Amino acid sequence: MRGGYLATLRARAARDATALRLAALAPPAAVLFLSAPGAAWPHLLAVVTAALACALVFAEIRGRGPVFEALVPALLMFLFAPPEASPGQIAFALSLALVLGSLIFGGAGFGFLSIGALSLALLAFSFPPLAPVVPVDAVIWAALPGGLLVLLAGLAPWRVVLAGAAGFALAAWPAALDPGYALPLALVLVHLGADPFGAPVTGPGQWLSGLMTGGLVAALAAPGLPGLDLSAGVFAVLLANLFAPLMDAGVIALADWREEARRA
């Protein structure tokens, strides 16, 4: 029956994408909230309010929803935003990312960037000391089952994750390679790098994108910083997202050229 459940999960993944992605992010968000409820609730309130407000405004203007997809980048912002950021700063960066990266294109799925990564990048750009941070170990562990869920459902392309890890290992080898990077890197790759709407859709394109993301995470990391540099991760993901359509077009053109050569 396992195969049956998995097949059903994968067949329904496209229709239940928002629910599955929110279910994957809910446990780490809950752990983060429960670890320091007093400090966390203003951030959580800010991201949820900003996300739903932006989505509702655009849904009202366009006369169509849905709006809950905006909660996915909201939870990612909640997980990775630095604790010293004010709720207003977080809400501002998230709103800007949602509008510029998604809503002006028609909503989630019509843009070409990982909105979670874009919101963290805009937070770092807009308020320079506020770089995204890797959450505590308990939060990362709580994110693992959800990460596995989106990988199994196919909502996070596994090639991007695998190639991302390989790219990071190759670029960081041997000096900066530390087993402690594994889980934070996996979290970044699954939830930001392997965004279903930001990653390429062709197999070779996904391998290339993953290698690029992983390599750039290692290459852009600030020297001497303890742990994984999440700012590098966010900018690596955004850069790979920008190249994703080009990678897909290149893969298709190459396949066409090979087909023509084979038939000639």
Next chain:
Amino acid sequence: MSCLEPQRKGPFGPPAILPDTVTLEARDLPGLRPVACVAEGAEVAIGAAVMQDRSRPEIRVVAPVAGRVERVEAGLGCRAIRVVIRPDGAARPAPVTVEGDTRDLMLAYGLWPDLRTRPFGRVPDPDASPDAILVDALSGAGVLAAQATPFALGHGLRALTALTKGPVILCQHGGPALASAEGRVEIDALAPRHDGMARRLRRLRSVARGVEVWVLDVQTAIALGRLCAEGLFDATRLVEIVTPSGGVAGILRAPLGADLAPALKERGWTAPAPRPLRRNETRIDPRCDMAVPSDAALGPIVPVPALATSLPLGMRTIPLLRALQIGDADTARRLGCLDLVEEDMRAASTICASGADYGLLLRRVLDELEAER
């Protein structure tokens, strides 16, 4: 399974159901402009012409049952929409009275409109000759019919070789061959897993780069074999009935255009909305009939593996679906849409969250590409 088996004169499988009315629809004739050639109230015999193409009158739709023409519906310019016949009795094989080659027999007995061209999914021109003919024996009903009548199938396949200088390929799932491969008749049983004709076409003879292939259902080949070898015209077909959970409820034999809903209700099976049995339809699946196209704006395409594998291997599914959504015919052609027809897009329409009817979108693009030829 040899074609040297003695001839079968009697029917095989379950007896044909007796429908209240038989409705022959013009929408089952893509690429034709049919006009009715019978009047309301006229008596028709089995095999009598009831519709014909305006510009190529040799392409005819014949009565699958004997009876009285109850209604003839015509649209603009006398273009026939549907002809409804009230049967006198059950459909049964009728003796052949026309002589000629394969092409003549198929045209005379209304088997020609069962053929579909790839690309574009049209009824082919009577004077044309394809690069290959693919015979679809992938449906449960088709397999049952082929297993019951290997003699007629063998004759039908050999008769089809007269239409093409290329091969006639019987596409079946794994297991024993349903017919013997001889001469230009080939058997394709290499893919044991469930797949459709689009995958076979893509693998065996892609039409994306200029060639033309004709596709027909194995039951049409059997009917042709019975015409040639037994001198009998049989307009009934086996139809597989699927339950709402996806299982097979049973098999029915029915004439083309019969409404199966009353027969299904009689047997206690889940009946779809009343509608006539369509040409080349071998499976009644209530899940497909329940899908109602929506006028709502299209949502985004979520690129998941299940969607990416819904089209034949080697196709760039997600880029193709995006091209279809925005009506980019040139990109869709480059991505191989010419290998597809509407029914190949059913899985993609079901899995995709966008709410798009990709069959409809594909038809628009194919029409545009056909007009550019």
